[in-house]
Amino acid sequence: xxxxxxxxxxxxxxxxxxxxxxxxxxxxxxxxxxxxxxxxxxxxxxxxxxxxxxxxxxxxxxxxxxxxxxxxxxxxxxxxxxxxxxxxxxxxxxxxxxxxxxxxxxxxxxxxxxxxxxxxxxxxxxxx
Amino acid sequence: xxxxxxxxxxxxxxxxxxxxxxxxxxxxxxxxxxxxxxxxxxxxxxxxxxxxxxxxxxxxxxxxxxxxxxxxxxxxxxxxxxxxxxxxxxxxxxxxxxxxxxxxxxxxxxxxxxxxxxxxxxxxxxxxxxxxxxxxxxxxxxxxxxxxxxxxxxxxxxxxxxxxxxxxxxxxxxxxxxxxxxxxxxxxxxxxxxxxxxxxxxxxxxxxxxxxxxxxxxxxxxxxxxxxxxxxxxxxxxxxxxxxxxxxxxxxxxxxxxxxxxxxxxxxxxxxxxxxxxxxxxxxxxxxx
Numbered sequence: 073x074x075x076x077x078x079x080x081x082x083x084x085x086x087x088x089x090x091x092x093x094x095x096x097x098x099x100x101x102x103x104x105x106x107x108x109x110x111x112x113x114x115x116x117x118x119x120x121x122x123x124x125x126x127x128x129x130x131x132x133x134x135x136x137x138x139x140x141x142x143x144x145x146x147x148x149x150x151x152x153x154x155x156x157x158x159x160x161x162x163x164x165x166x167x168x169x170x171x172x173x174x175x176x177x178x179x180x181x182x183x184x185x186x187x188x189x190x191x192x193x194x195x196x197x198x199x200x
Numbered sequence: 201x202x203x204x205x206x207x208x209x210x211x212x213x214x215x216x217x218x219x220x221x222x223x224x225x226x227x228x229x230x231x232x233x234x235x236x237x238x239x240x241x242x243x244x245x246x247x248x249x250x251x252x253x254x255x256x257x258x259x260x261x262x263x264x265x266x267x268x269x270x271x272x273x274x275x276x277x278x279x280x281x282x283x284x285x286x287x288x289x290x291x292x293x294x295x296x297x298x299x300x301x302x303x304x305x306x307x308x309x310x311x312x313x314x315x316x317x318x319x320x321x322x323x324x325x326x327x328x329x330x331x332x333x334x335x336x337x338x339x340x341x342x343x344x345x346x347x348x349x350x351x352x353x354x355x356x357x358x359x360x361x362x363x364x365x366x367x368x369x370x371x372x373x374x375x376x377x378x379x380x381x382x383x384x385x386x387x388x389x390x391x392x393x394x395x396x397x398x399x400x401x402x403x404x405x406x407x408x409x410x411x412x413x414x415x416x417x418x419x420x421x422x423x424x425x426x427x428x429x430x431x432x433x434x435x436x437x438x439x440x441x442x443x444x445x446x447x448x449x450x451x452x453x454x455x456x457x458x459x460x461x462x463x464x465x466x467x468x469x470x471x472x473x474x475x476x477x478x479x480x481x482x483x484x485x486x487x488x489x
Contacts, residue, residue, distance in 0.1 A: 102460075108339055115425065116315075116427070117317065117464070119422040119424065121324070154420065156325065197461075
C-alpha cells in the first residue's frame with residue numbers, strides 16, 4: 073500500500089516537472105519567434121546601395137574591401153547582391169560606409185537580443 | 201528624375217482600402233525621404249466619401265475607372281471570421297501608363313514602411329526590382345521562395361516593386377496586361393491554383409516570359425525578405441510609426457497566438473480587418489502632406 077502512495081506522490085512531482093517543462097517550451101517558442109524576427113530585421117537592415125547597385129553587408133564584404141583598400145586600390149568594380157557589376161569610385165568611403173552600417177545594425181541586434189535573452193517574461197521584453 | 205510612391209486603393213463593401221492606403225502613405229512619408237510625391241490611384245466611387253482624408257495623406261490622386269471583372273476573394277480575420285468579398289486588384293498592370301514619375305515605387309495598401317531601406321531604390325541601375333524571397337512573421341514558413349506550383353515557376357511578390365520608365369518595364373507591363381485579359385489560358389499553362397486573379401502570379405508569368413522563358417534572376421529590392429504577416433495574425437498594439445506588436449498565429453495551432461514586436465521593420469499586414477480596428481492609431485502615427 074505504502075509503495076502505491078509513494079508512486080502517486082512521485083507521479084504528481086513528475087507532472088509538476090512536466091508542466092514546468094511545457095511552460096518553458098511556451099517561453100522558448102516566444103523567444104525563438106522574436107529572435108527570428110530580430111534576425112530577419114537585421115538581414116534586411118544590412119543593405120547598402122550606391123552607384124546604382126545594392127550590397128548585402130556582411131563580414132566577407134568588409135574583409136574584401138579592407139583588402140582592396142590595404143592594397144592601395146582607390147576604385148574597383150564589384151558584383152552587387154543581384155550579381156550586377158557596379159563601379160565603386162571611392163573604395164575607402166565605401167568601406168567606411170559599410171563598416172559603420174554593419175557595426176550599428178549588429179550592435180542594435182546585440183542589445184535587443186540581450187534584452188530578449190535576459191528576461192523570461194515576454195511582457196517585460198515587449199514592454200506590454 | 202522624378203520619384204514617386206504609388207498606392208492603389210479601391211473599396212469594396214467589406215474593406216475601406218482608401219483609409220488603409222492613407223495609413224500606409226503616412227508611414228511611408230514618415231520613414232522615407234528621398235521621393236518627390238506619394239500618389240494614390242483609385243476610382244471615383246472610392247474617392248468621393250474619403251476625399252478629405254486622402255488629400256491629407258497624398259500629394260496626388262489619379263482616377264482610374266476602368267471596368268474590373270468580378271474577382272471574389274476569401275478574406276480572413278484570424279481563424280474567427282471568414283468572408284467573401286470582391287477584390288478589385290486588376291488595375292495594377294496600368295501603373296506604367298498611369299505613373300507620372302520617372303522612377304516609381306509601388307506598395308500595397310497594407311504594406312507599412314517602418315525603416316528607410318526602401319529609399320535605396322532611387323537611382324538604381326535596375327529597370328525593375330521585385331522580391332521573390334519572403335518570410336512569414338509567425339515562422340510557419342521558413343525563409344522561402346514560393347513557386348506558383350511545384351512544377352512551375354518562382355513566384356514574385358507584387359506587394360512592393362520598383363520600376364523606372366524603360367523599355368524593359370514598358371514591355372513587362374504590356375505582358376502583365378495581356379496575361380490579365382487572357383488569364384484563364386496562362387492560369388492553366390503555369391499550373392496556378394485558386395480561382396482568384398493574383399497580381400503576384402501575373403507578374404511572375406510576365407517576368408518569366410520576358411526573360412525568354414528560361415531560368416532567370418530578377419533584381420530584388422534592397423530588402424532581402426518581404427516580411428509577410430498573413431491573415432491569421434492580428435495586431436496587438438501600434439506603439440509608433442516604427443513599432444508594432446503583433447499576435448502571430450502559432451505554427452502548430454493557428455488559433456492560438458504568440459506575441460512579437462516589430463521595430464524598424466517593414467510589415468505587410470494581410471489581415472485587413474486588423475488594420476481597420478487600429479486605423480486611428482495607424483493614421484495618427486503617420487505623417488501627413
